[in-house]
Amino acid sequence: MSSAGTGLDRAIGAELDGLREAGTYKRANVLRSPQGPVVEMEGRGEVLVLSSNNYLGLADRREVVEAGIDGLRRYGAGTASVRFICGTFEPHLELERELADFSGTEAALTYVSCWNANEAAIPSLTDESTVILSDALNHASIIDAIRLSKPARKVIYSHSSMDELRAGLESCEPGQRKLVITDGVFSMEGDLARLPDIVELAREHEAVVLVDDSHGTGVMGKTGRGVAEHFGLLGDVDVITSTLGKALGGAAGGYVAASEEVCDMLFQRSRPHLFSNALPPTVACSALEAVRVLRREPQLVERLHAITASFRSRLRERGFAPLDGEGAIIPIIVGETAFAIRFSQRLLEEGVFVTGFGFPVVPEGTARIRVQMSAALEDEHLDRALDAFERVGRELGLI
Template sequence: MNASFESKLSADLEALKKAGTYKHLRHLTTPMSAEVHMEEAGDVIVLSSNNYLGLSDQPEVIEAGKRGLDTYGAGTASVRFICGTFDVHRTLEERIASFLGTQAALTYVSCWNANTGLFPTICEDGSAIVSDELNHASIIDGCRLATKARRERYKHGNMADLEEKLKAVQGCSPILIVTDGVFSMEGDLAKLPEIVALAKKYNAVTVVDDSHGTGVMGKTGRGTIEHYGLTGQIDIITGTLGKALGGAAGGFVAGSRALIDTLIQKSRPQLFSNALPATVACSALAALDYLDAHPELVVRLRENVAYFRAGLRALGYKPLEGESAIVPIIVGETAFAIAMSDKLLKRGVFVTGFGFPVVPEGTARIRVQMSAKLTREEMDRALAAFKAVGEEAGLIA
């Protein structure tokens, strides 16, 4: 063990602890649901999971995973193009494509992998990427890996700035405009109709990561693109299976057949890493089936968001406005946000405080995420905890 390296790591960790920004992992002993048992805090209401539709412990989703294990065993012990593709991968990919209205789709072990596999593959010399400044870290890292592309960032949701950046990269080809569908820390939506119009004007390719929109937005939960009535008008969609669609893991890219074939040929995570486990593919398929058979889940989620937002406002909180299932409450400094989430946990509510560097300095927040699974009684209990902790911290009168 290198002593000076170890002591540097320890000093950095000590500094995080002193600053009150050290993250503690919480250990759950029951499946993700509206309430879970946590080793450190007992039974708690969950307001910080992406389990938007409550499908993580849905019996049909669990059973499908078990059947997958029986049918396919643990895995293929290979990357996909060698001998690592099961028929269920094809079935799931066809299902994702038809769900989103694209020609084809390709799964990855995570959306992180999908985003970092996508951009370097399709951005050769002469290309450009124009990216919203608040895009998810996996998009940022994916763009960083696209070393041959010219890279520009536009101000969050600012269409005038996007247009300026598009003018600046004219002559590049292809030009990609990339955005989250639902922004994970703000909970707001990308202005997709304007983005599509600008893409047409400047001959750009649109890329939308709808990880937080899938299962949440749109009448049937098909996401932000459905919400805006733009199905078929976005060139490339990326997303996760690790949130509303079962919550295990997995991601995908959906788009044209030629795009998907290109990724199969050249995308490095496809070429050098194993496939999505078949058990997870089976669970995700069951989650998609369940969502299609139960559109009322999306309605219930929306009702829960409205109920909880109204409850917070009645207490005196001013959550950021938005239509998604993410309800952020800005509290200021990182240490304050973390301390507040600790106090909420002591009162039986599991909700995470986020600070710098995840969000800009001074805008630390408690990020509430709603689930269709939560009952009124659970939401009322959570609101009572927010009342007590908010008053104690001087956030509300």
């Protein structure tokens, strides 16, 4: 080994030791069964999952899995190409038509992740005159996508501050393109973007609205079409980005849903589309089936809404103070990072998998336990989870 390599390893080793000492070193919990309400976890046996993005329980749904297997047989393992060379397969187009219709837009374009979709859309929609206005709590993929863009100016407004957004829009010069970017459901707070206000302000100032609805797709609105449906604004959001890796089957993949012109321009210009392989057809097939299951069974969304509301109020009855919210994310602020990690470890020992998040993912002193609901959780699972919460909450003095 070269001395430079050894030096690098030593420096990185010291950094990793720092993470271990701070109690923030991450270890993987290995699953031996499909993602579901109950999984088989290496070294722990059967564990209840209240921390996945499998909001509708479609990750191991028979039809979704079989559609993927069928896709694998018909189209092989992958595209072996980018989309515009020879990497566009029939299921890509079928899925994109379905996603556009589902999102209330003219068109859609898929990517291998929503991370990629954001990194495609945001720089491509930014020209040298553009002012980007972005919520301070937007997802990391939006933050990185903005870093890759070359706008005239950026305005990062405090979380959901419509006053700051208005002031930012008012500070723009005539003729500048204004791009307002927000998460639909904020992943660490579980709250929703103030979409009616954002859309109204954008109309007043002729701004473009981009909503990343990764945690809203399949979750918000009566039929799971996202925060736009929740607020009665389907068709009023210019650009929606979202993931296929959460409610819509959970495999991987993302998309941009927008006008024909925007999607065509992304096809022509967006770098993740031009320089990276397309979504494997097998994933496109299973995601397409996931959207179809959701259309056939809106009762999955109804159940998700019902159990989320009831779990939140039952946590309160047992002495916890979960944050308010309407999505399927229920954060419980516990204070220090080490405490959040200890709490989630104790819950796991009790057979309930819920992740604790601390600094630097969330501000110091606001570490939290993030509960995520899934329509696949049965009443008995929820009772069991609440009992474990109460036991651990009492033991650690949180309640």
